[in-house]
Amino acid sequence: MTKKIAIVGAGVVGASAAYYLSKEKDIELTIFDEGIGQGTSAAAGIISPWLSRRRNQKWYRMVKAGAAFYPKFLSDVMDGDPIPNTVYSKVGTLLFKSKYRHLEELLEIGYKRREEAPEIGDLQILSPEEIKQKVPIYTGELSALWASGGAKVDGKELVTLLIEKATQNGATFIQERVETLKPESNGVTISTGQSAYSFDSIVLAVAAWLPMLLEPLGYELDLRPQKGQLAILQLQDTPTATWPVIMPEGEFDIIPFEDGRIVIGATHENDKGFDLKIDSSLLTSMVKDSVAIFSTYFDQATIVDYRSGTRAYTSDFSPYYGPVPSLPNVYAASGLGSTGLTAGPLVGKELALLAMNQETHLPLSDYPIEQYIKKTNHLTK
Numbered sequence: 001m002t003k004k005i006a007i008v009g010a011g012v013v014g015a016s017a018a019y020y021l022s023k024e025k026d027i028e029l030t031i032f033d034e035g036i037g038q039g040t041s042a043a044a045g046i047i048s049p050w051l052s053r054r055r056n057q058k059w060y061r062m063v064k065a066g067a068a069f070y071p072k073f074l075s076d077v078m079d080g081d082p083i084p085n086t087v088y089s090k091v092g093t094l095l096f097k098s099k100y101r102h103l104e105e106l107l108e109i110g111y112k113r114r115e116e117a118p119e120i121g122d123l124q125i126l127s128p129e130e131i132k133q134k135v136p137i138y139t140g141e142l143s144a145l146w147a148s149g150g151a152k153v154d155g156k157e158l159v160t161l162l163i164e165k166a167t168q169n170g171a172t173f174i175q176e177r178v179e180t181l182k183p184e185s186n187g188v189t190i191s192t193g194q195s196a197y198s199f200d201s202i203v204l205a206v207a208a209w210l211p212m213l214l215e216p217l218g219y220e221l222d223l224r225p226q227k228g229q230l231a232i233l234q235l236q237d238t239p240t241a242t243w244p245v246i247m248p249e250g251e252f253d254i255i256p257f258e259d260g261r262i263v264i265g266a267t268h269e270n271d272k273g274f275d276l277k278i279d280s281s282l283l284t285s286m287v288k289d290s291v292a293i294f295s296t297y298f299d300q301a302t303i304v305d306y307r308s309g310t311r312a313y314t315s316d317f318s319p320y321y322g323p324v325p326s327l328p329n330v331y332a333a334s335g336l337g338s339t340g341l342t343a344g345p346l347v348g349k350e351l352a353l354l355a356m357n358q359e360t361h362l363p364l365s366d367y368p369i370e371q372y373i374k375k376t377n378h379l380t381k
Contacts, residue, residue, distance in 0.1 A: 004028045005355050006190055006199040008178045008213070010035075012155060012341055013333055014205030015162035016348025019077060021203075021355060022169035030197065031166065032190065034177035045341030046245045046253055048093040048150035050113050050120045051106050058366040059318060059339075065362065066343035068119050070151065073345045077165055085241060085258060087157045092121070092244040093150025094131060096142050096293075103145050110147065121149030135243050135256075137235070137297040144246075152245045152255050153341050156307075178206075181213055181330070188330060201355045204324070204332035205348070207340070208274070208312035214324070214332075214373065222372040223334055226311045227272040230265020231283040233301040248293045252286055262301065264290050266309075268338070278306045313337045314372055321347055321362075322369035323354065331355055332369065 005021055007014045010033035021029050047070055049063035071090075074083045083089075097103050103125050114120045126146045132138045134146075167173055176192040187200045204210060208225035215221065230252075243256035255263040264287055283306060291298045314320070314335040321333035331354045333347050350360045 002026055002028050003201065004030070004187075004199045005201045005203065006188075006197065007031045007203045007205060008190070009033055009205035009207065009209070010159060010163055010173075011205060011207060012159055012162075012344030013207075013336070013348045013351065014203065015159040015166070016073075016345040017203050017205060017352040017355070018166040018171055018348075019162045019169075020349050020352035022166040022171040024356065027356075029166070029171040030199070031163065031171055031173045032176060032178050032192070033173070035175055045153045045155060046093060046150060046247065046255060047088075047153055047342050048095075048147060048245065048247070049339065049342050050117055050149075051093075051095055051110055051145065051147065053106075053109070054317075056316075056318060062319060062346070062362060062367070063339050063342045064113075064117050066339075066346040067149075067151075068117065069346045069349075070153075073349075077161065084157070084161070086154060087161055088151060088153050089241070090149065090151040091242055091256075092134075093147045093247060094126070094134070094144040094244050095147070095247045096140075096144045096249055098142065098249055100125075100143060103143060106145050110145070119149045120147055123147055135246070135295075137238070137295045139296045140294055146244075150245055152257070154257065155341050158341075178213065181217065183217070183327060183330075188327075201329040201331070203351050203355055204330065205351065207334055207336070208310050210312070210332060210334050210373075214327075217327070218375060218377045219324075220374050220376050222314050224270070224313055224315075225272070225274055226313055226337070227269035227275060227308065228266035228311055228338070229269070229278060229283055229306065229308045230263055230267075231287055231303050232305040232307070233262040233264060233287065233298060234304045235260040235262060235297065235301050246294060248290070250289070250293075252290070254290055254294060261304075262298070264298075265307075266338075274310055276308045276310070278308055280306065311337050311340065318367070319343065319347070320367045320369045320372050321350060322364045322367065325370045325373060326375045332373070335372065 180191045182189040211221045238260040240256040241258035246254035319335040324330040
């Protein structure tokens with residue numbers, strides 16, 4: 001018997017869930033995404049969670065597992081073909097600290113964590129001269145911690161690949177905004193501005209937009225949007241494809257891609273709601289900071305593009321996923337914040353398993369959705 005499943009949201013979580021569900025012969029899959037404001041499409045990310053000093057161990061277990069999951073995940077997606085370097089590439093990570101002793105402390109942390117996460121790879125502190133051998137345009141004076149297992153991901157390229165694979169497998173993609181959910185006795189009805197559709201199960205992967213779908217059904221959610229912007233620079237006649245990703249102190253990273261393209265970002269802007277307008281002055285300031293911190297060559301580069309998107313955070317910065325309380329056959333995940341690209345494919349697979357009534361690998365009790373989504377029965381119109 002065919003099961004009709006909908007995925008609402010085609011960021012990295014939803015697109016990954018779509019890829020897995022689309023492979024099932026007894027599932028009729030429909031994907032909804034309006035295509036506006038998606039955090040993943042505005043993201044170019046670093047897969048290097050092992051040296052974080054956040055104390056949330058459950059969060060760390062999720063991102064550690066997510067980083068380890070990537071190579072096999074993309075190998076499965078490509079079905080034996082090479083993984084496109086434009087999507088994902090393991091190039092190593094350079095992590096900077098202004099004080100050398102902080103690098104030494106992180107090196108010790110890295111050694112301990114490598115015992116359970118060998119994918120960290122080689123660890124060592126590099127001098128400015130050694131950094132320049134890896135990134136010839138480096139003009140700074142600080143040393144950095146090198147982790148050879150670090151990788152880079154272009155979020156937009158990744159979700160495009162996953163949705164292409166899902167539709168090739170037979171999934172239907174509808175570029176419309178889902179406006180309402182209506183529980184029925186045998187499933188859930190989704191309404192857009194144009195049509196209504198009935199499904200047996202629904203996966204909600206809409207990040208910060210989740211309250212808009214659940215609050216009308218009488219839920220209170222612990223979730224807030226955060227704006228992120230990044231700038232894309234172009235260095236002329238510079239081979240950058242194999243350069244490592246760079247994590248200076250502060251809120252932005254520097255991610256070299258192929259053909260001289262350098263991504264700098266992203267900002268972490270609270271209290272902006274769902275505003276997606278580009279603030280070029282803010283991004284220009286961020287580029288100037290990267291000139292001072294990392295390379296004067298960025299002064300000669302051209303800013304060729306900007307991206308803007310919305311992340312989702314909970315009050316304690318913890319992610320969650322699972323069945324939505326008191327809403328049968330509806331599953332959701334959110335709160336991944338700036339680690340969405342790292343954990344997203346694994347969380348997407350977990351949601352796909354839930355939708356198929358199969359056991360997950362990440363313990364649901366570690367990421368309790370009922371702590372962040374609570375039924376109040378105060379329905380809104």
